[in-house]
Amino acid sequence: MHLLPSTVLLGLLATAPVFAADPATALQCGQLFDSRSGKLLEARTVVVRDGKVAEVLAGAVEVPGARSIDLSGHTCSPGWTDLHVHMGSESSPQSYSEGFRLDDTDYAFRSVGYARKTLLAGFTSVRDLGGEVAPKLRDAINQGLIDGPRIWAAGKSIATTGGHADPTNGYNSTLSHLLGPQGPTEGVINSVEDARQAVRQRYKEGSDVIKITATGGVLSYARSGDAPQFTIEEVRSIVDTAKDYGYRVAAHAHGEEGMKRAVLGGVTSIEHGTYMSDEVMSLMKQKGTWYIPTIYAGRFVADKAKIDGYFPDVVRPKAARIGALIQDTAGRAYRSGVKIGFGTDMGVGPHGDNAREFVYMVEAGIPAAVALQAATIRAAEVLGVTDQGVIEAGQRADIVAMPGNPLADIGAVLGVDFVMKDGAVYSQRGRAAQ
Numbered sequence: 001m002h003l004l005p006s007t008v009l010l011g012l013l014a015t016a017p018v019f020a021a022d023p024a025t026a027l028q029c030g031q032l033f034d035s036r037s038g039k040l041l042e043a044r045t046v047v048v049r050d051g052k053v054a055e056v057l058a059g060a061v062e063v064p065g066a067r068s069i070d071l072s073g074h075t076c077s078p079g080w081t082d083l084h085v086h087m088g089s090e091s092s093p094q095s096y097s098e099g100f101r102l103d104d105t106d107y108a109f110r111s112v113g114y115a116r117k118t119l120l121a122g123f124t125s126v127r128d129l130g131g132e133v134a135p136k137l138r139d140a141i142n143q144g145l146i147d148g149p150r151i152w153a154a155g156k157s158i159a160t161t162g163g164h165a166d167p168t169n170g171y172n173s174t175l176s177h178l179l180g181p182q183g184p185t186e187g188v189i190n191s192v193e194d195a196r197q198a199v200r201q202r203y204k205e206g207s208d209v210i211k212i213t214a215t216g217g218v219l220s221y222a223r224s225g226d227a228p229q230f231t232i233e234e235v236r237s238i239v240d241t242a243k244d245y246g247y248r249v250a251a252h253a254h255g256e257e258g259m260k261r262a263v264l265g266g267v268t269s270i271e272h273g274t275y276m277s278d279e280v281m282s283l284m285k286q287k288g289t290w291y292i293p294t295i296y297a298g299r300f301v302a303d304k305a306k307i308d309g310y311f312p313d314v315v316r317p318k319a320a321r322i323g324a325l326i327q328d329t330a331g332r333a334y335r336s337g338v339k340i341g342f343g344t345d346m347g348v349g350p351h352g353d354n355a356r357e358f359v360y361m362v363e364a365g366i367p368a369a370v371a372l373q374a375a376t377i378r379a380a381e382v383l384g385v386t387d388q389g390v391i392e393a394g395q396r397a398d399i400v401a402m403p404g405n406p407l408a409d410i411g412a413v414l415g416v417d418f419v420m421k422d423g424a425v426y427s428q429r430g431r432a433a434q
């Protein structure tokens with residue numbers, strides 16, 4: 001250790017209390033979204049200390065010793081959570097061939113930018129449902145090496161042979177033979193024993209949550225977007241093994257039969273849920289299963305399917321057919337009383353545009369307050385945590401603010417210009433903090 005001459009040290013101490021604890025911050029919010037009641041509260045001052053909310057005071061209050069941030073004319077909200085993203089990629093017409101050219105490090109560097117955009121859009125937490133980059137990205141963010149949201153990472157999604165997320169779908173026979181059959185290590189299972197091993201492998205790799213692809217998917221290089229792809233016994237084996245490690249299971253599903261097996265098998269959430277029938281909805285209500293619609297991804301792929309050459313021929317009809325239906329399903333599910341969490345499937349669409357999902361939810365007939373709850377207090381329930389999702393004493397200081405009133409005009413969510421995560425300010429008045 002380098003020793004400072006005592007005079008220099010004394011000089012430092014005299015001018016700056018470098019060893020003092022961080023001063024408190026007082027956010028003077030014009031309005032505050034109370035995610036418990038779904039109502040806006042007028043003029044609140046949120047006092048933040050040591051990364052947590054210390055107290056919430058009525059009115060715009062100057063707190064002695066605290067630095068004030070004037071957010072009058074703004075609505076403050078608990079930081080948002082996107083329950084379905086893929087931080088390691090972003091789709092484009094090149095996505096299908098890039099995998100043969102790029103290395104893991106290329107994807108890792110790209111994810112640094114995606115993480116920052118996501119955070120600055122107001123998303124202080126995400127659940128990454130598939131991608132090998134996410135667990136390491138999570139660690140780099142937690143270590144303060146790069147800026148990004150708090151991440152719950154699934155790591156490699158679990159599929160069956162030829163299913164959505166089998167990593168060698170669409171490969172030619174030479175490559176397929178070279179790589180050999182994919183197994184639980186690569187996230188491909190074909191029995192209850194494989195299912196158990198695949199979950200344990202994810203544990204070994206540092207996952208926080210398990211993702212399965214219960215039916216075919218839109219963007220995979222395979223014909224069916226909705227066929228069931230697991231037996232119910234395989235789903236049960238995954239859910240039971242996941243419990244041993246404290247994991248919850250998220251199930252990608254478009255088709256009805258695969259969705260039914262996933263719900264009966266005990267998964268925590270259904271993702272996309274395109275062909276969700278009344279029967280599946282009542283099963284979900286009985287079992288307390290969450291629905292994460294990802295309307296954004298549906299609209300995005302339906303839109304891109306109109307462009308010649310954007311998707312491979314095998315993908316294009318699935319994107320056109322399935323994508324267009326999700327927004328309608330979200331509205332039906334809400335009206336039937338299924339519990340809804342917020343998710344976009346970003347990585348299909350461009351990272352950083354996540355808040356547009358709120359607008360699509362409202363278009364589907366979901367009240368703005370319910371949509372905001374889906375990304376705050378409800379999202380915390382889906383994750384199984386109790387220290388985020390509301391602005392109350394003792395909670396993590398994850399707070400975002402936007403000009404205007406998102407309950408009166410949901411478009412306000414696209415104008416977030418203040419982002420705080422764990423008490424640190426990442427963006428203020430639209431400018432990223434240095």
Ligand SMILES: [Zn+2]
Pocket residue numbers: 084085086129130345
């Ligand atoms: Zn996804």
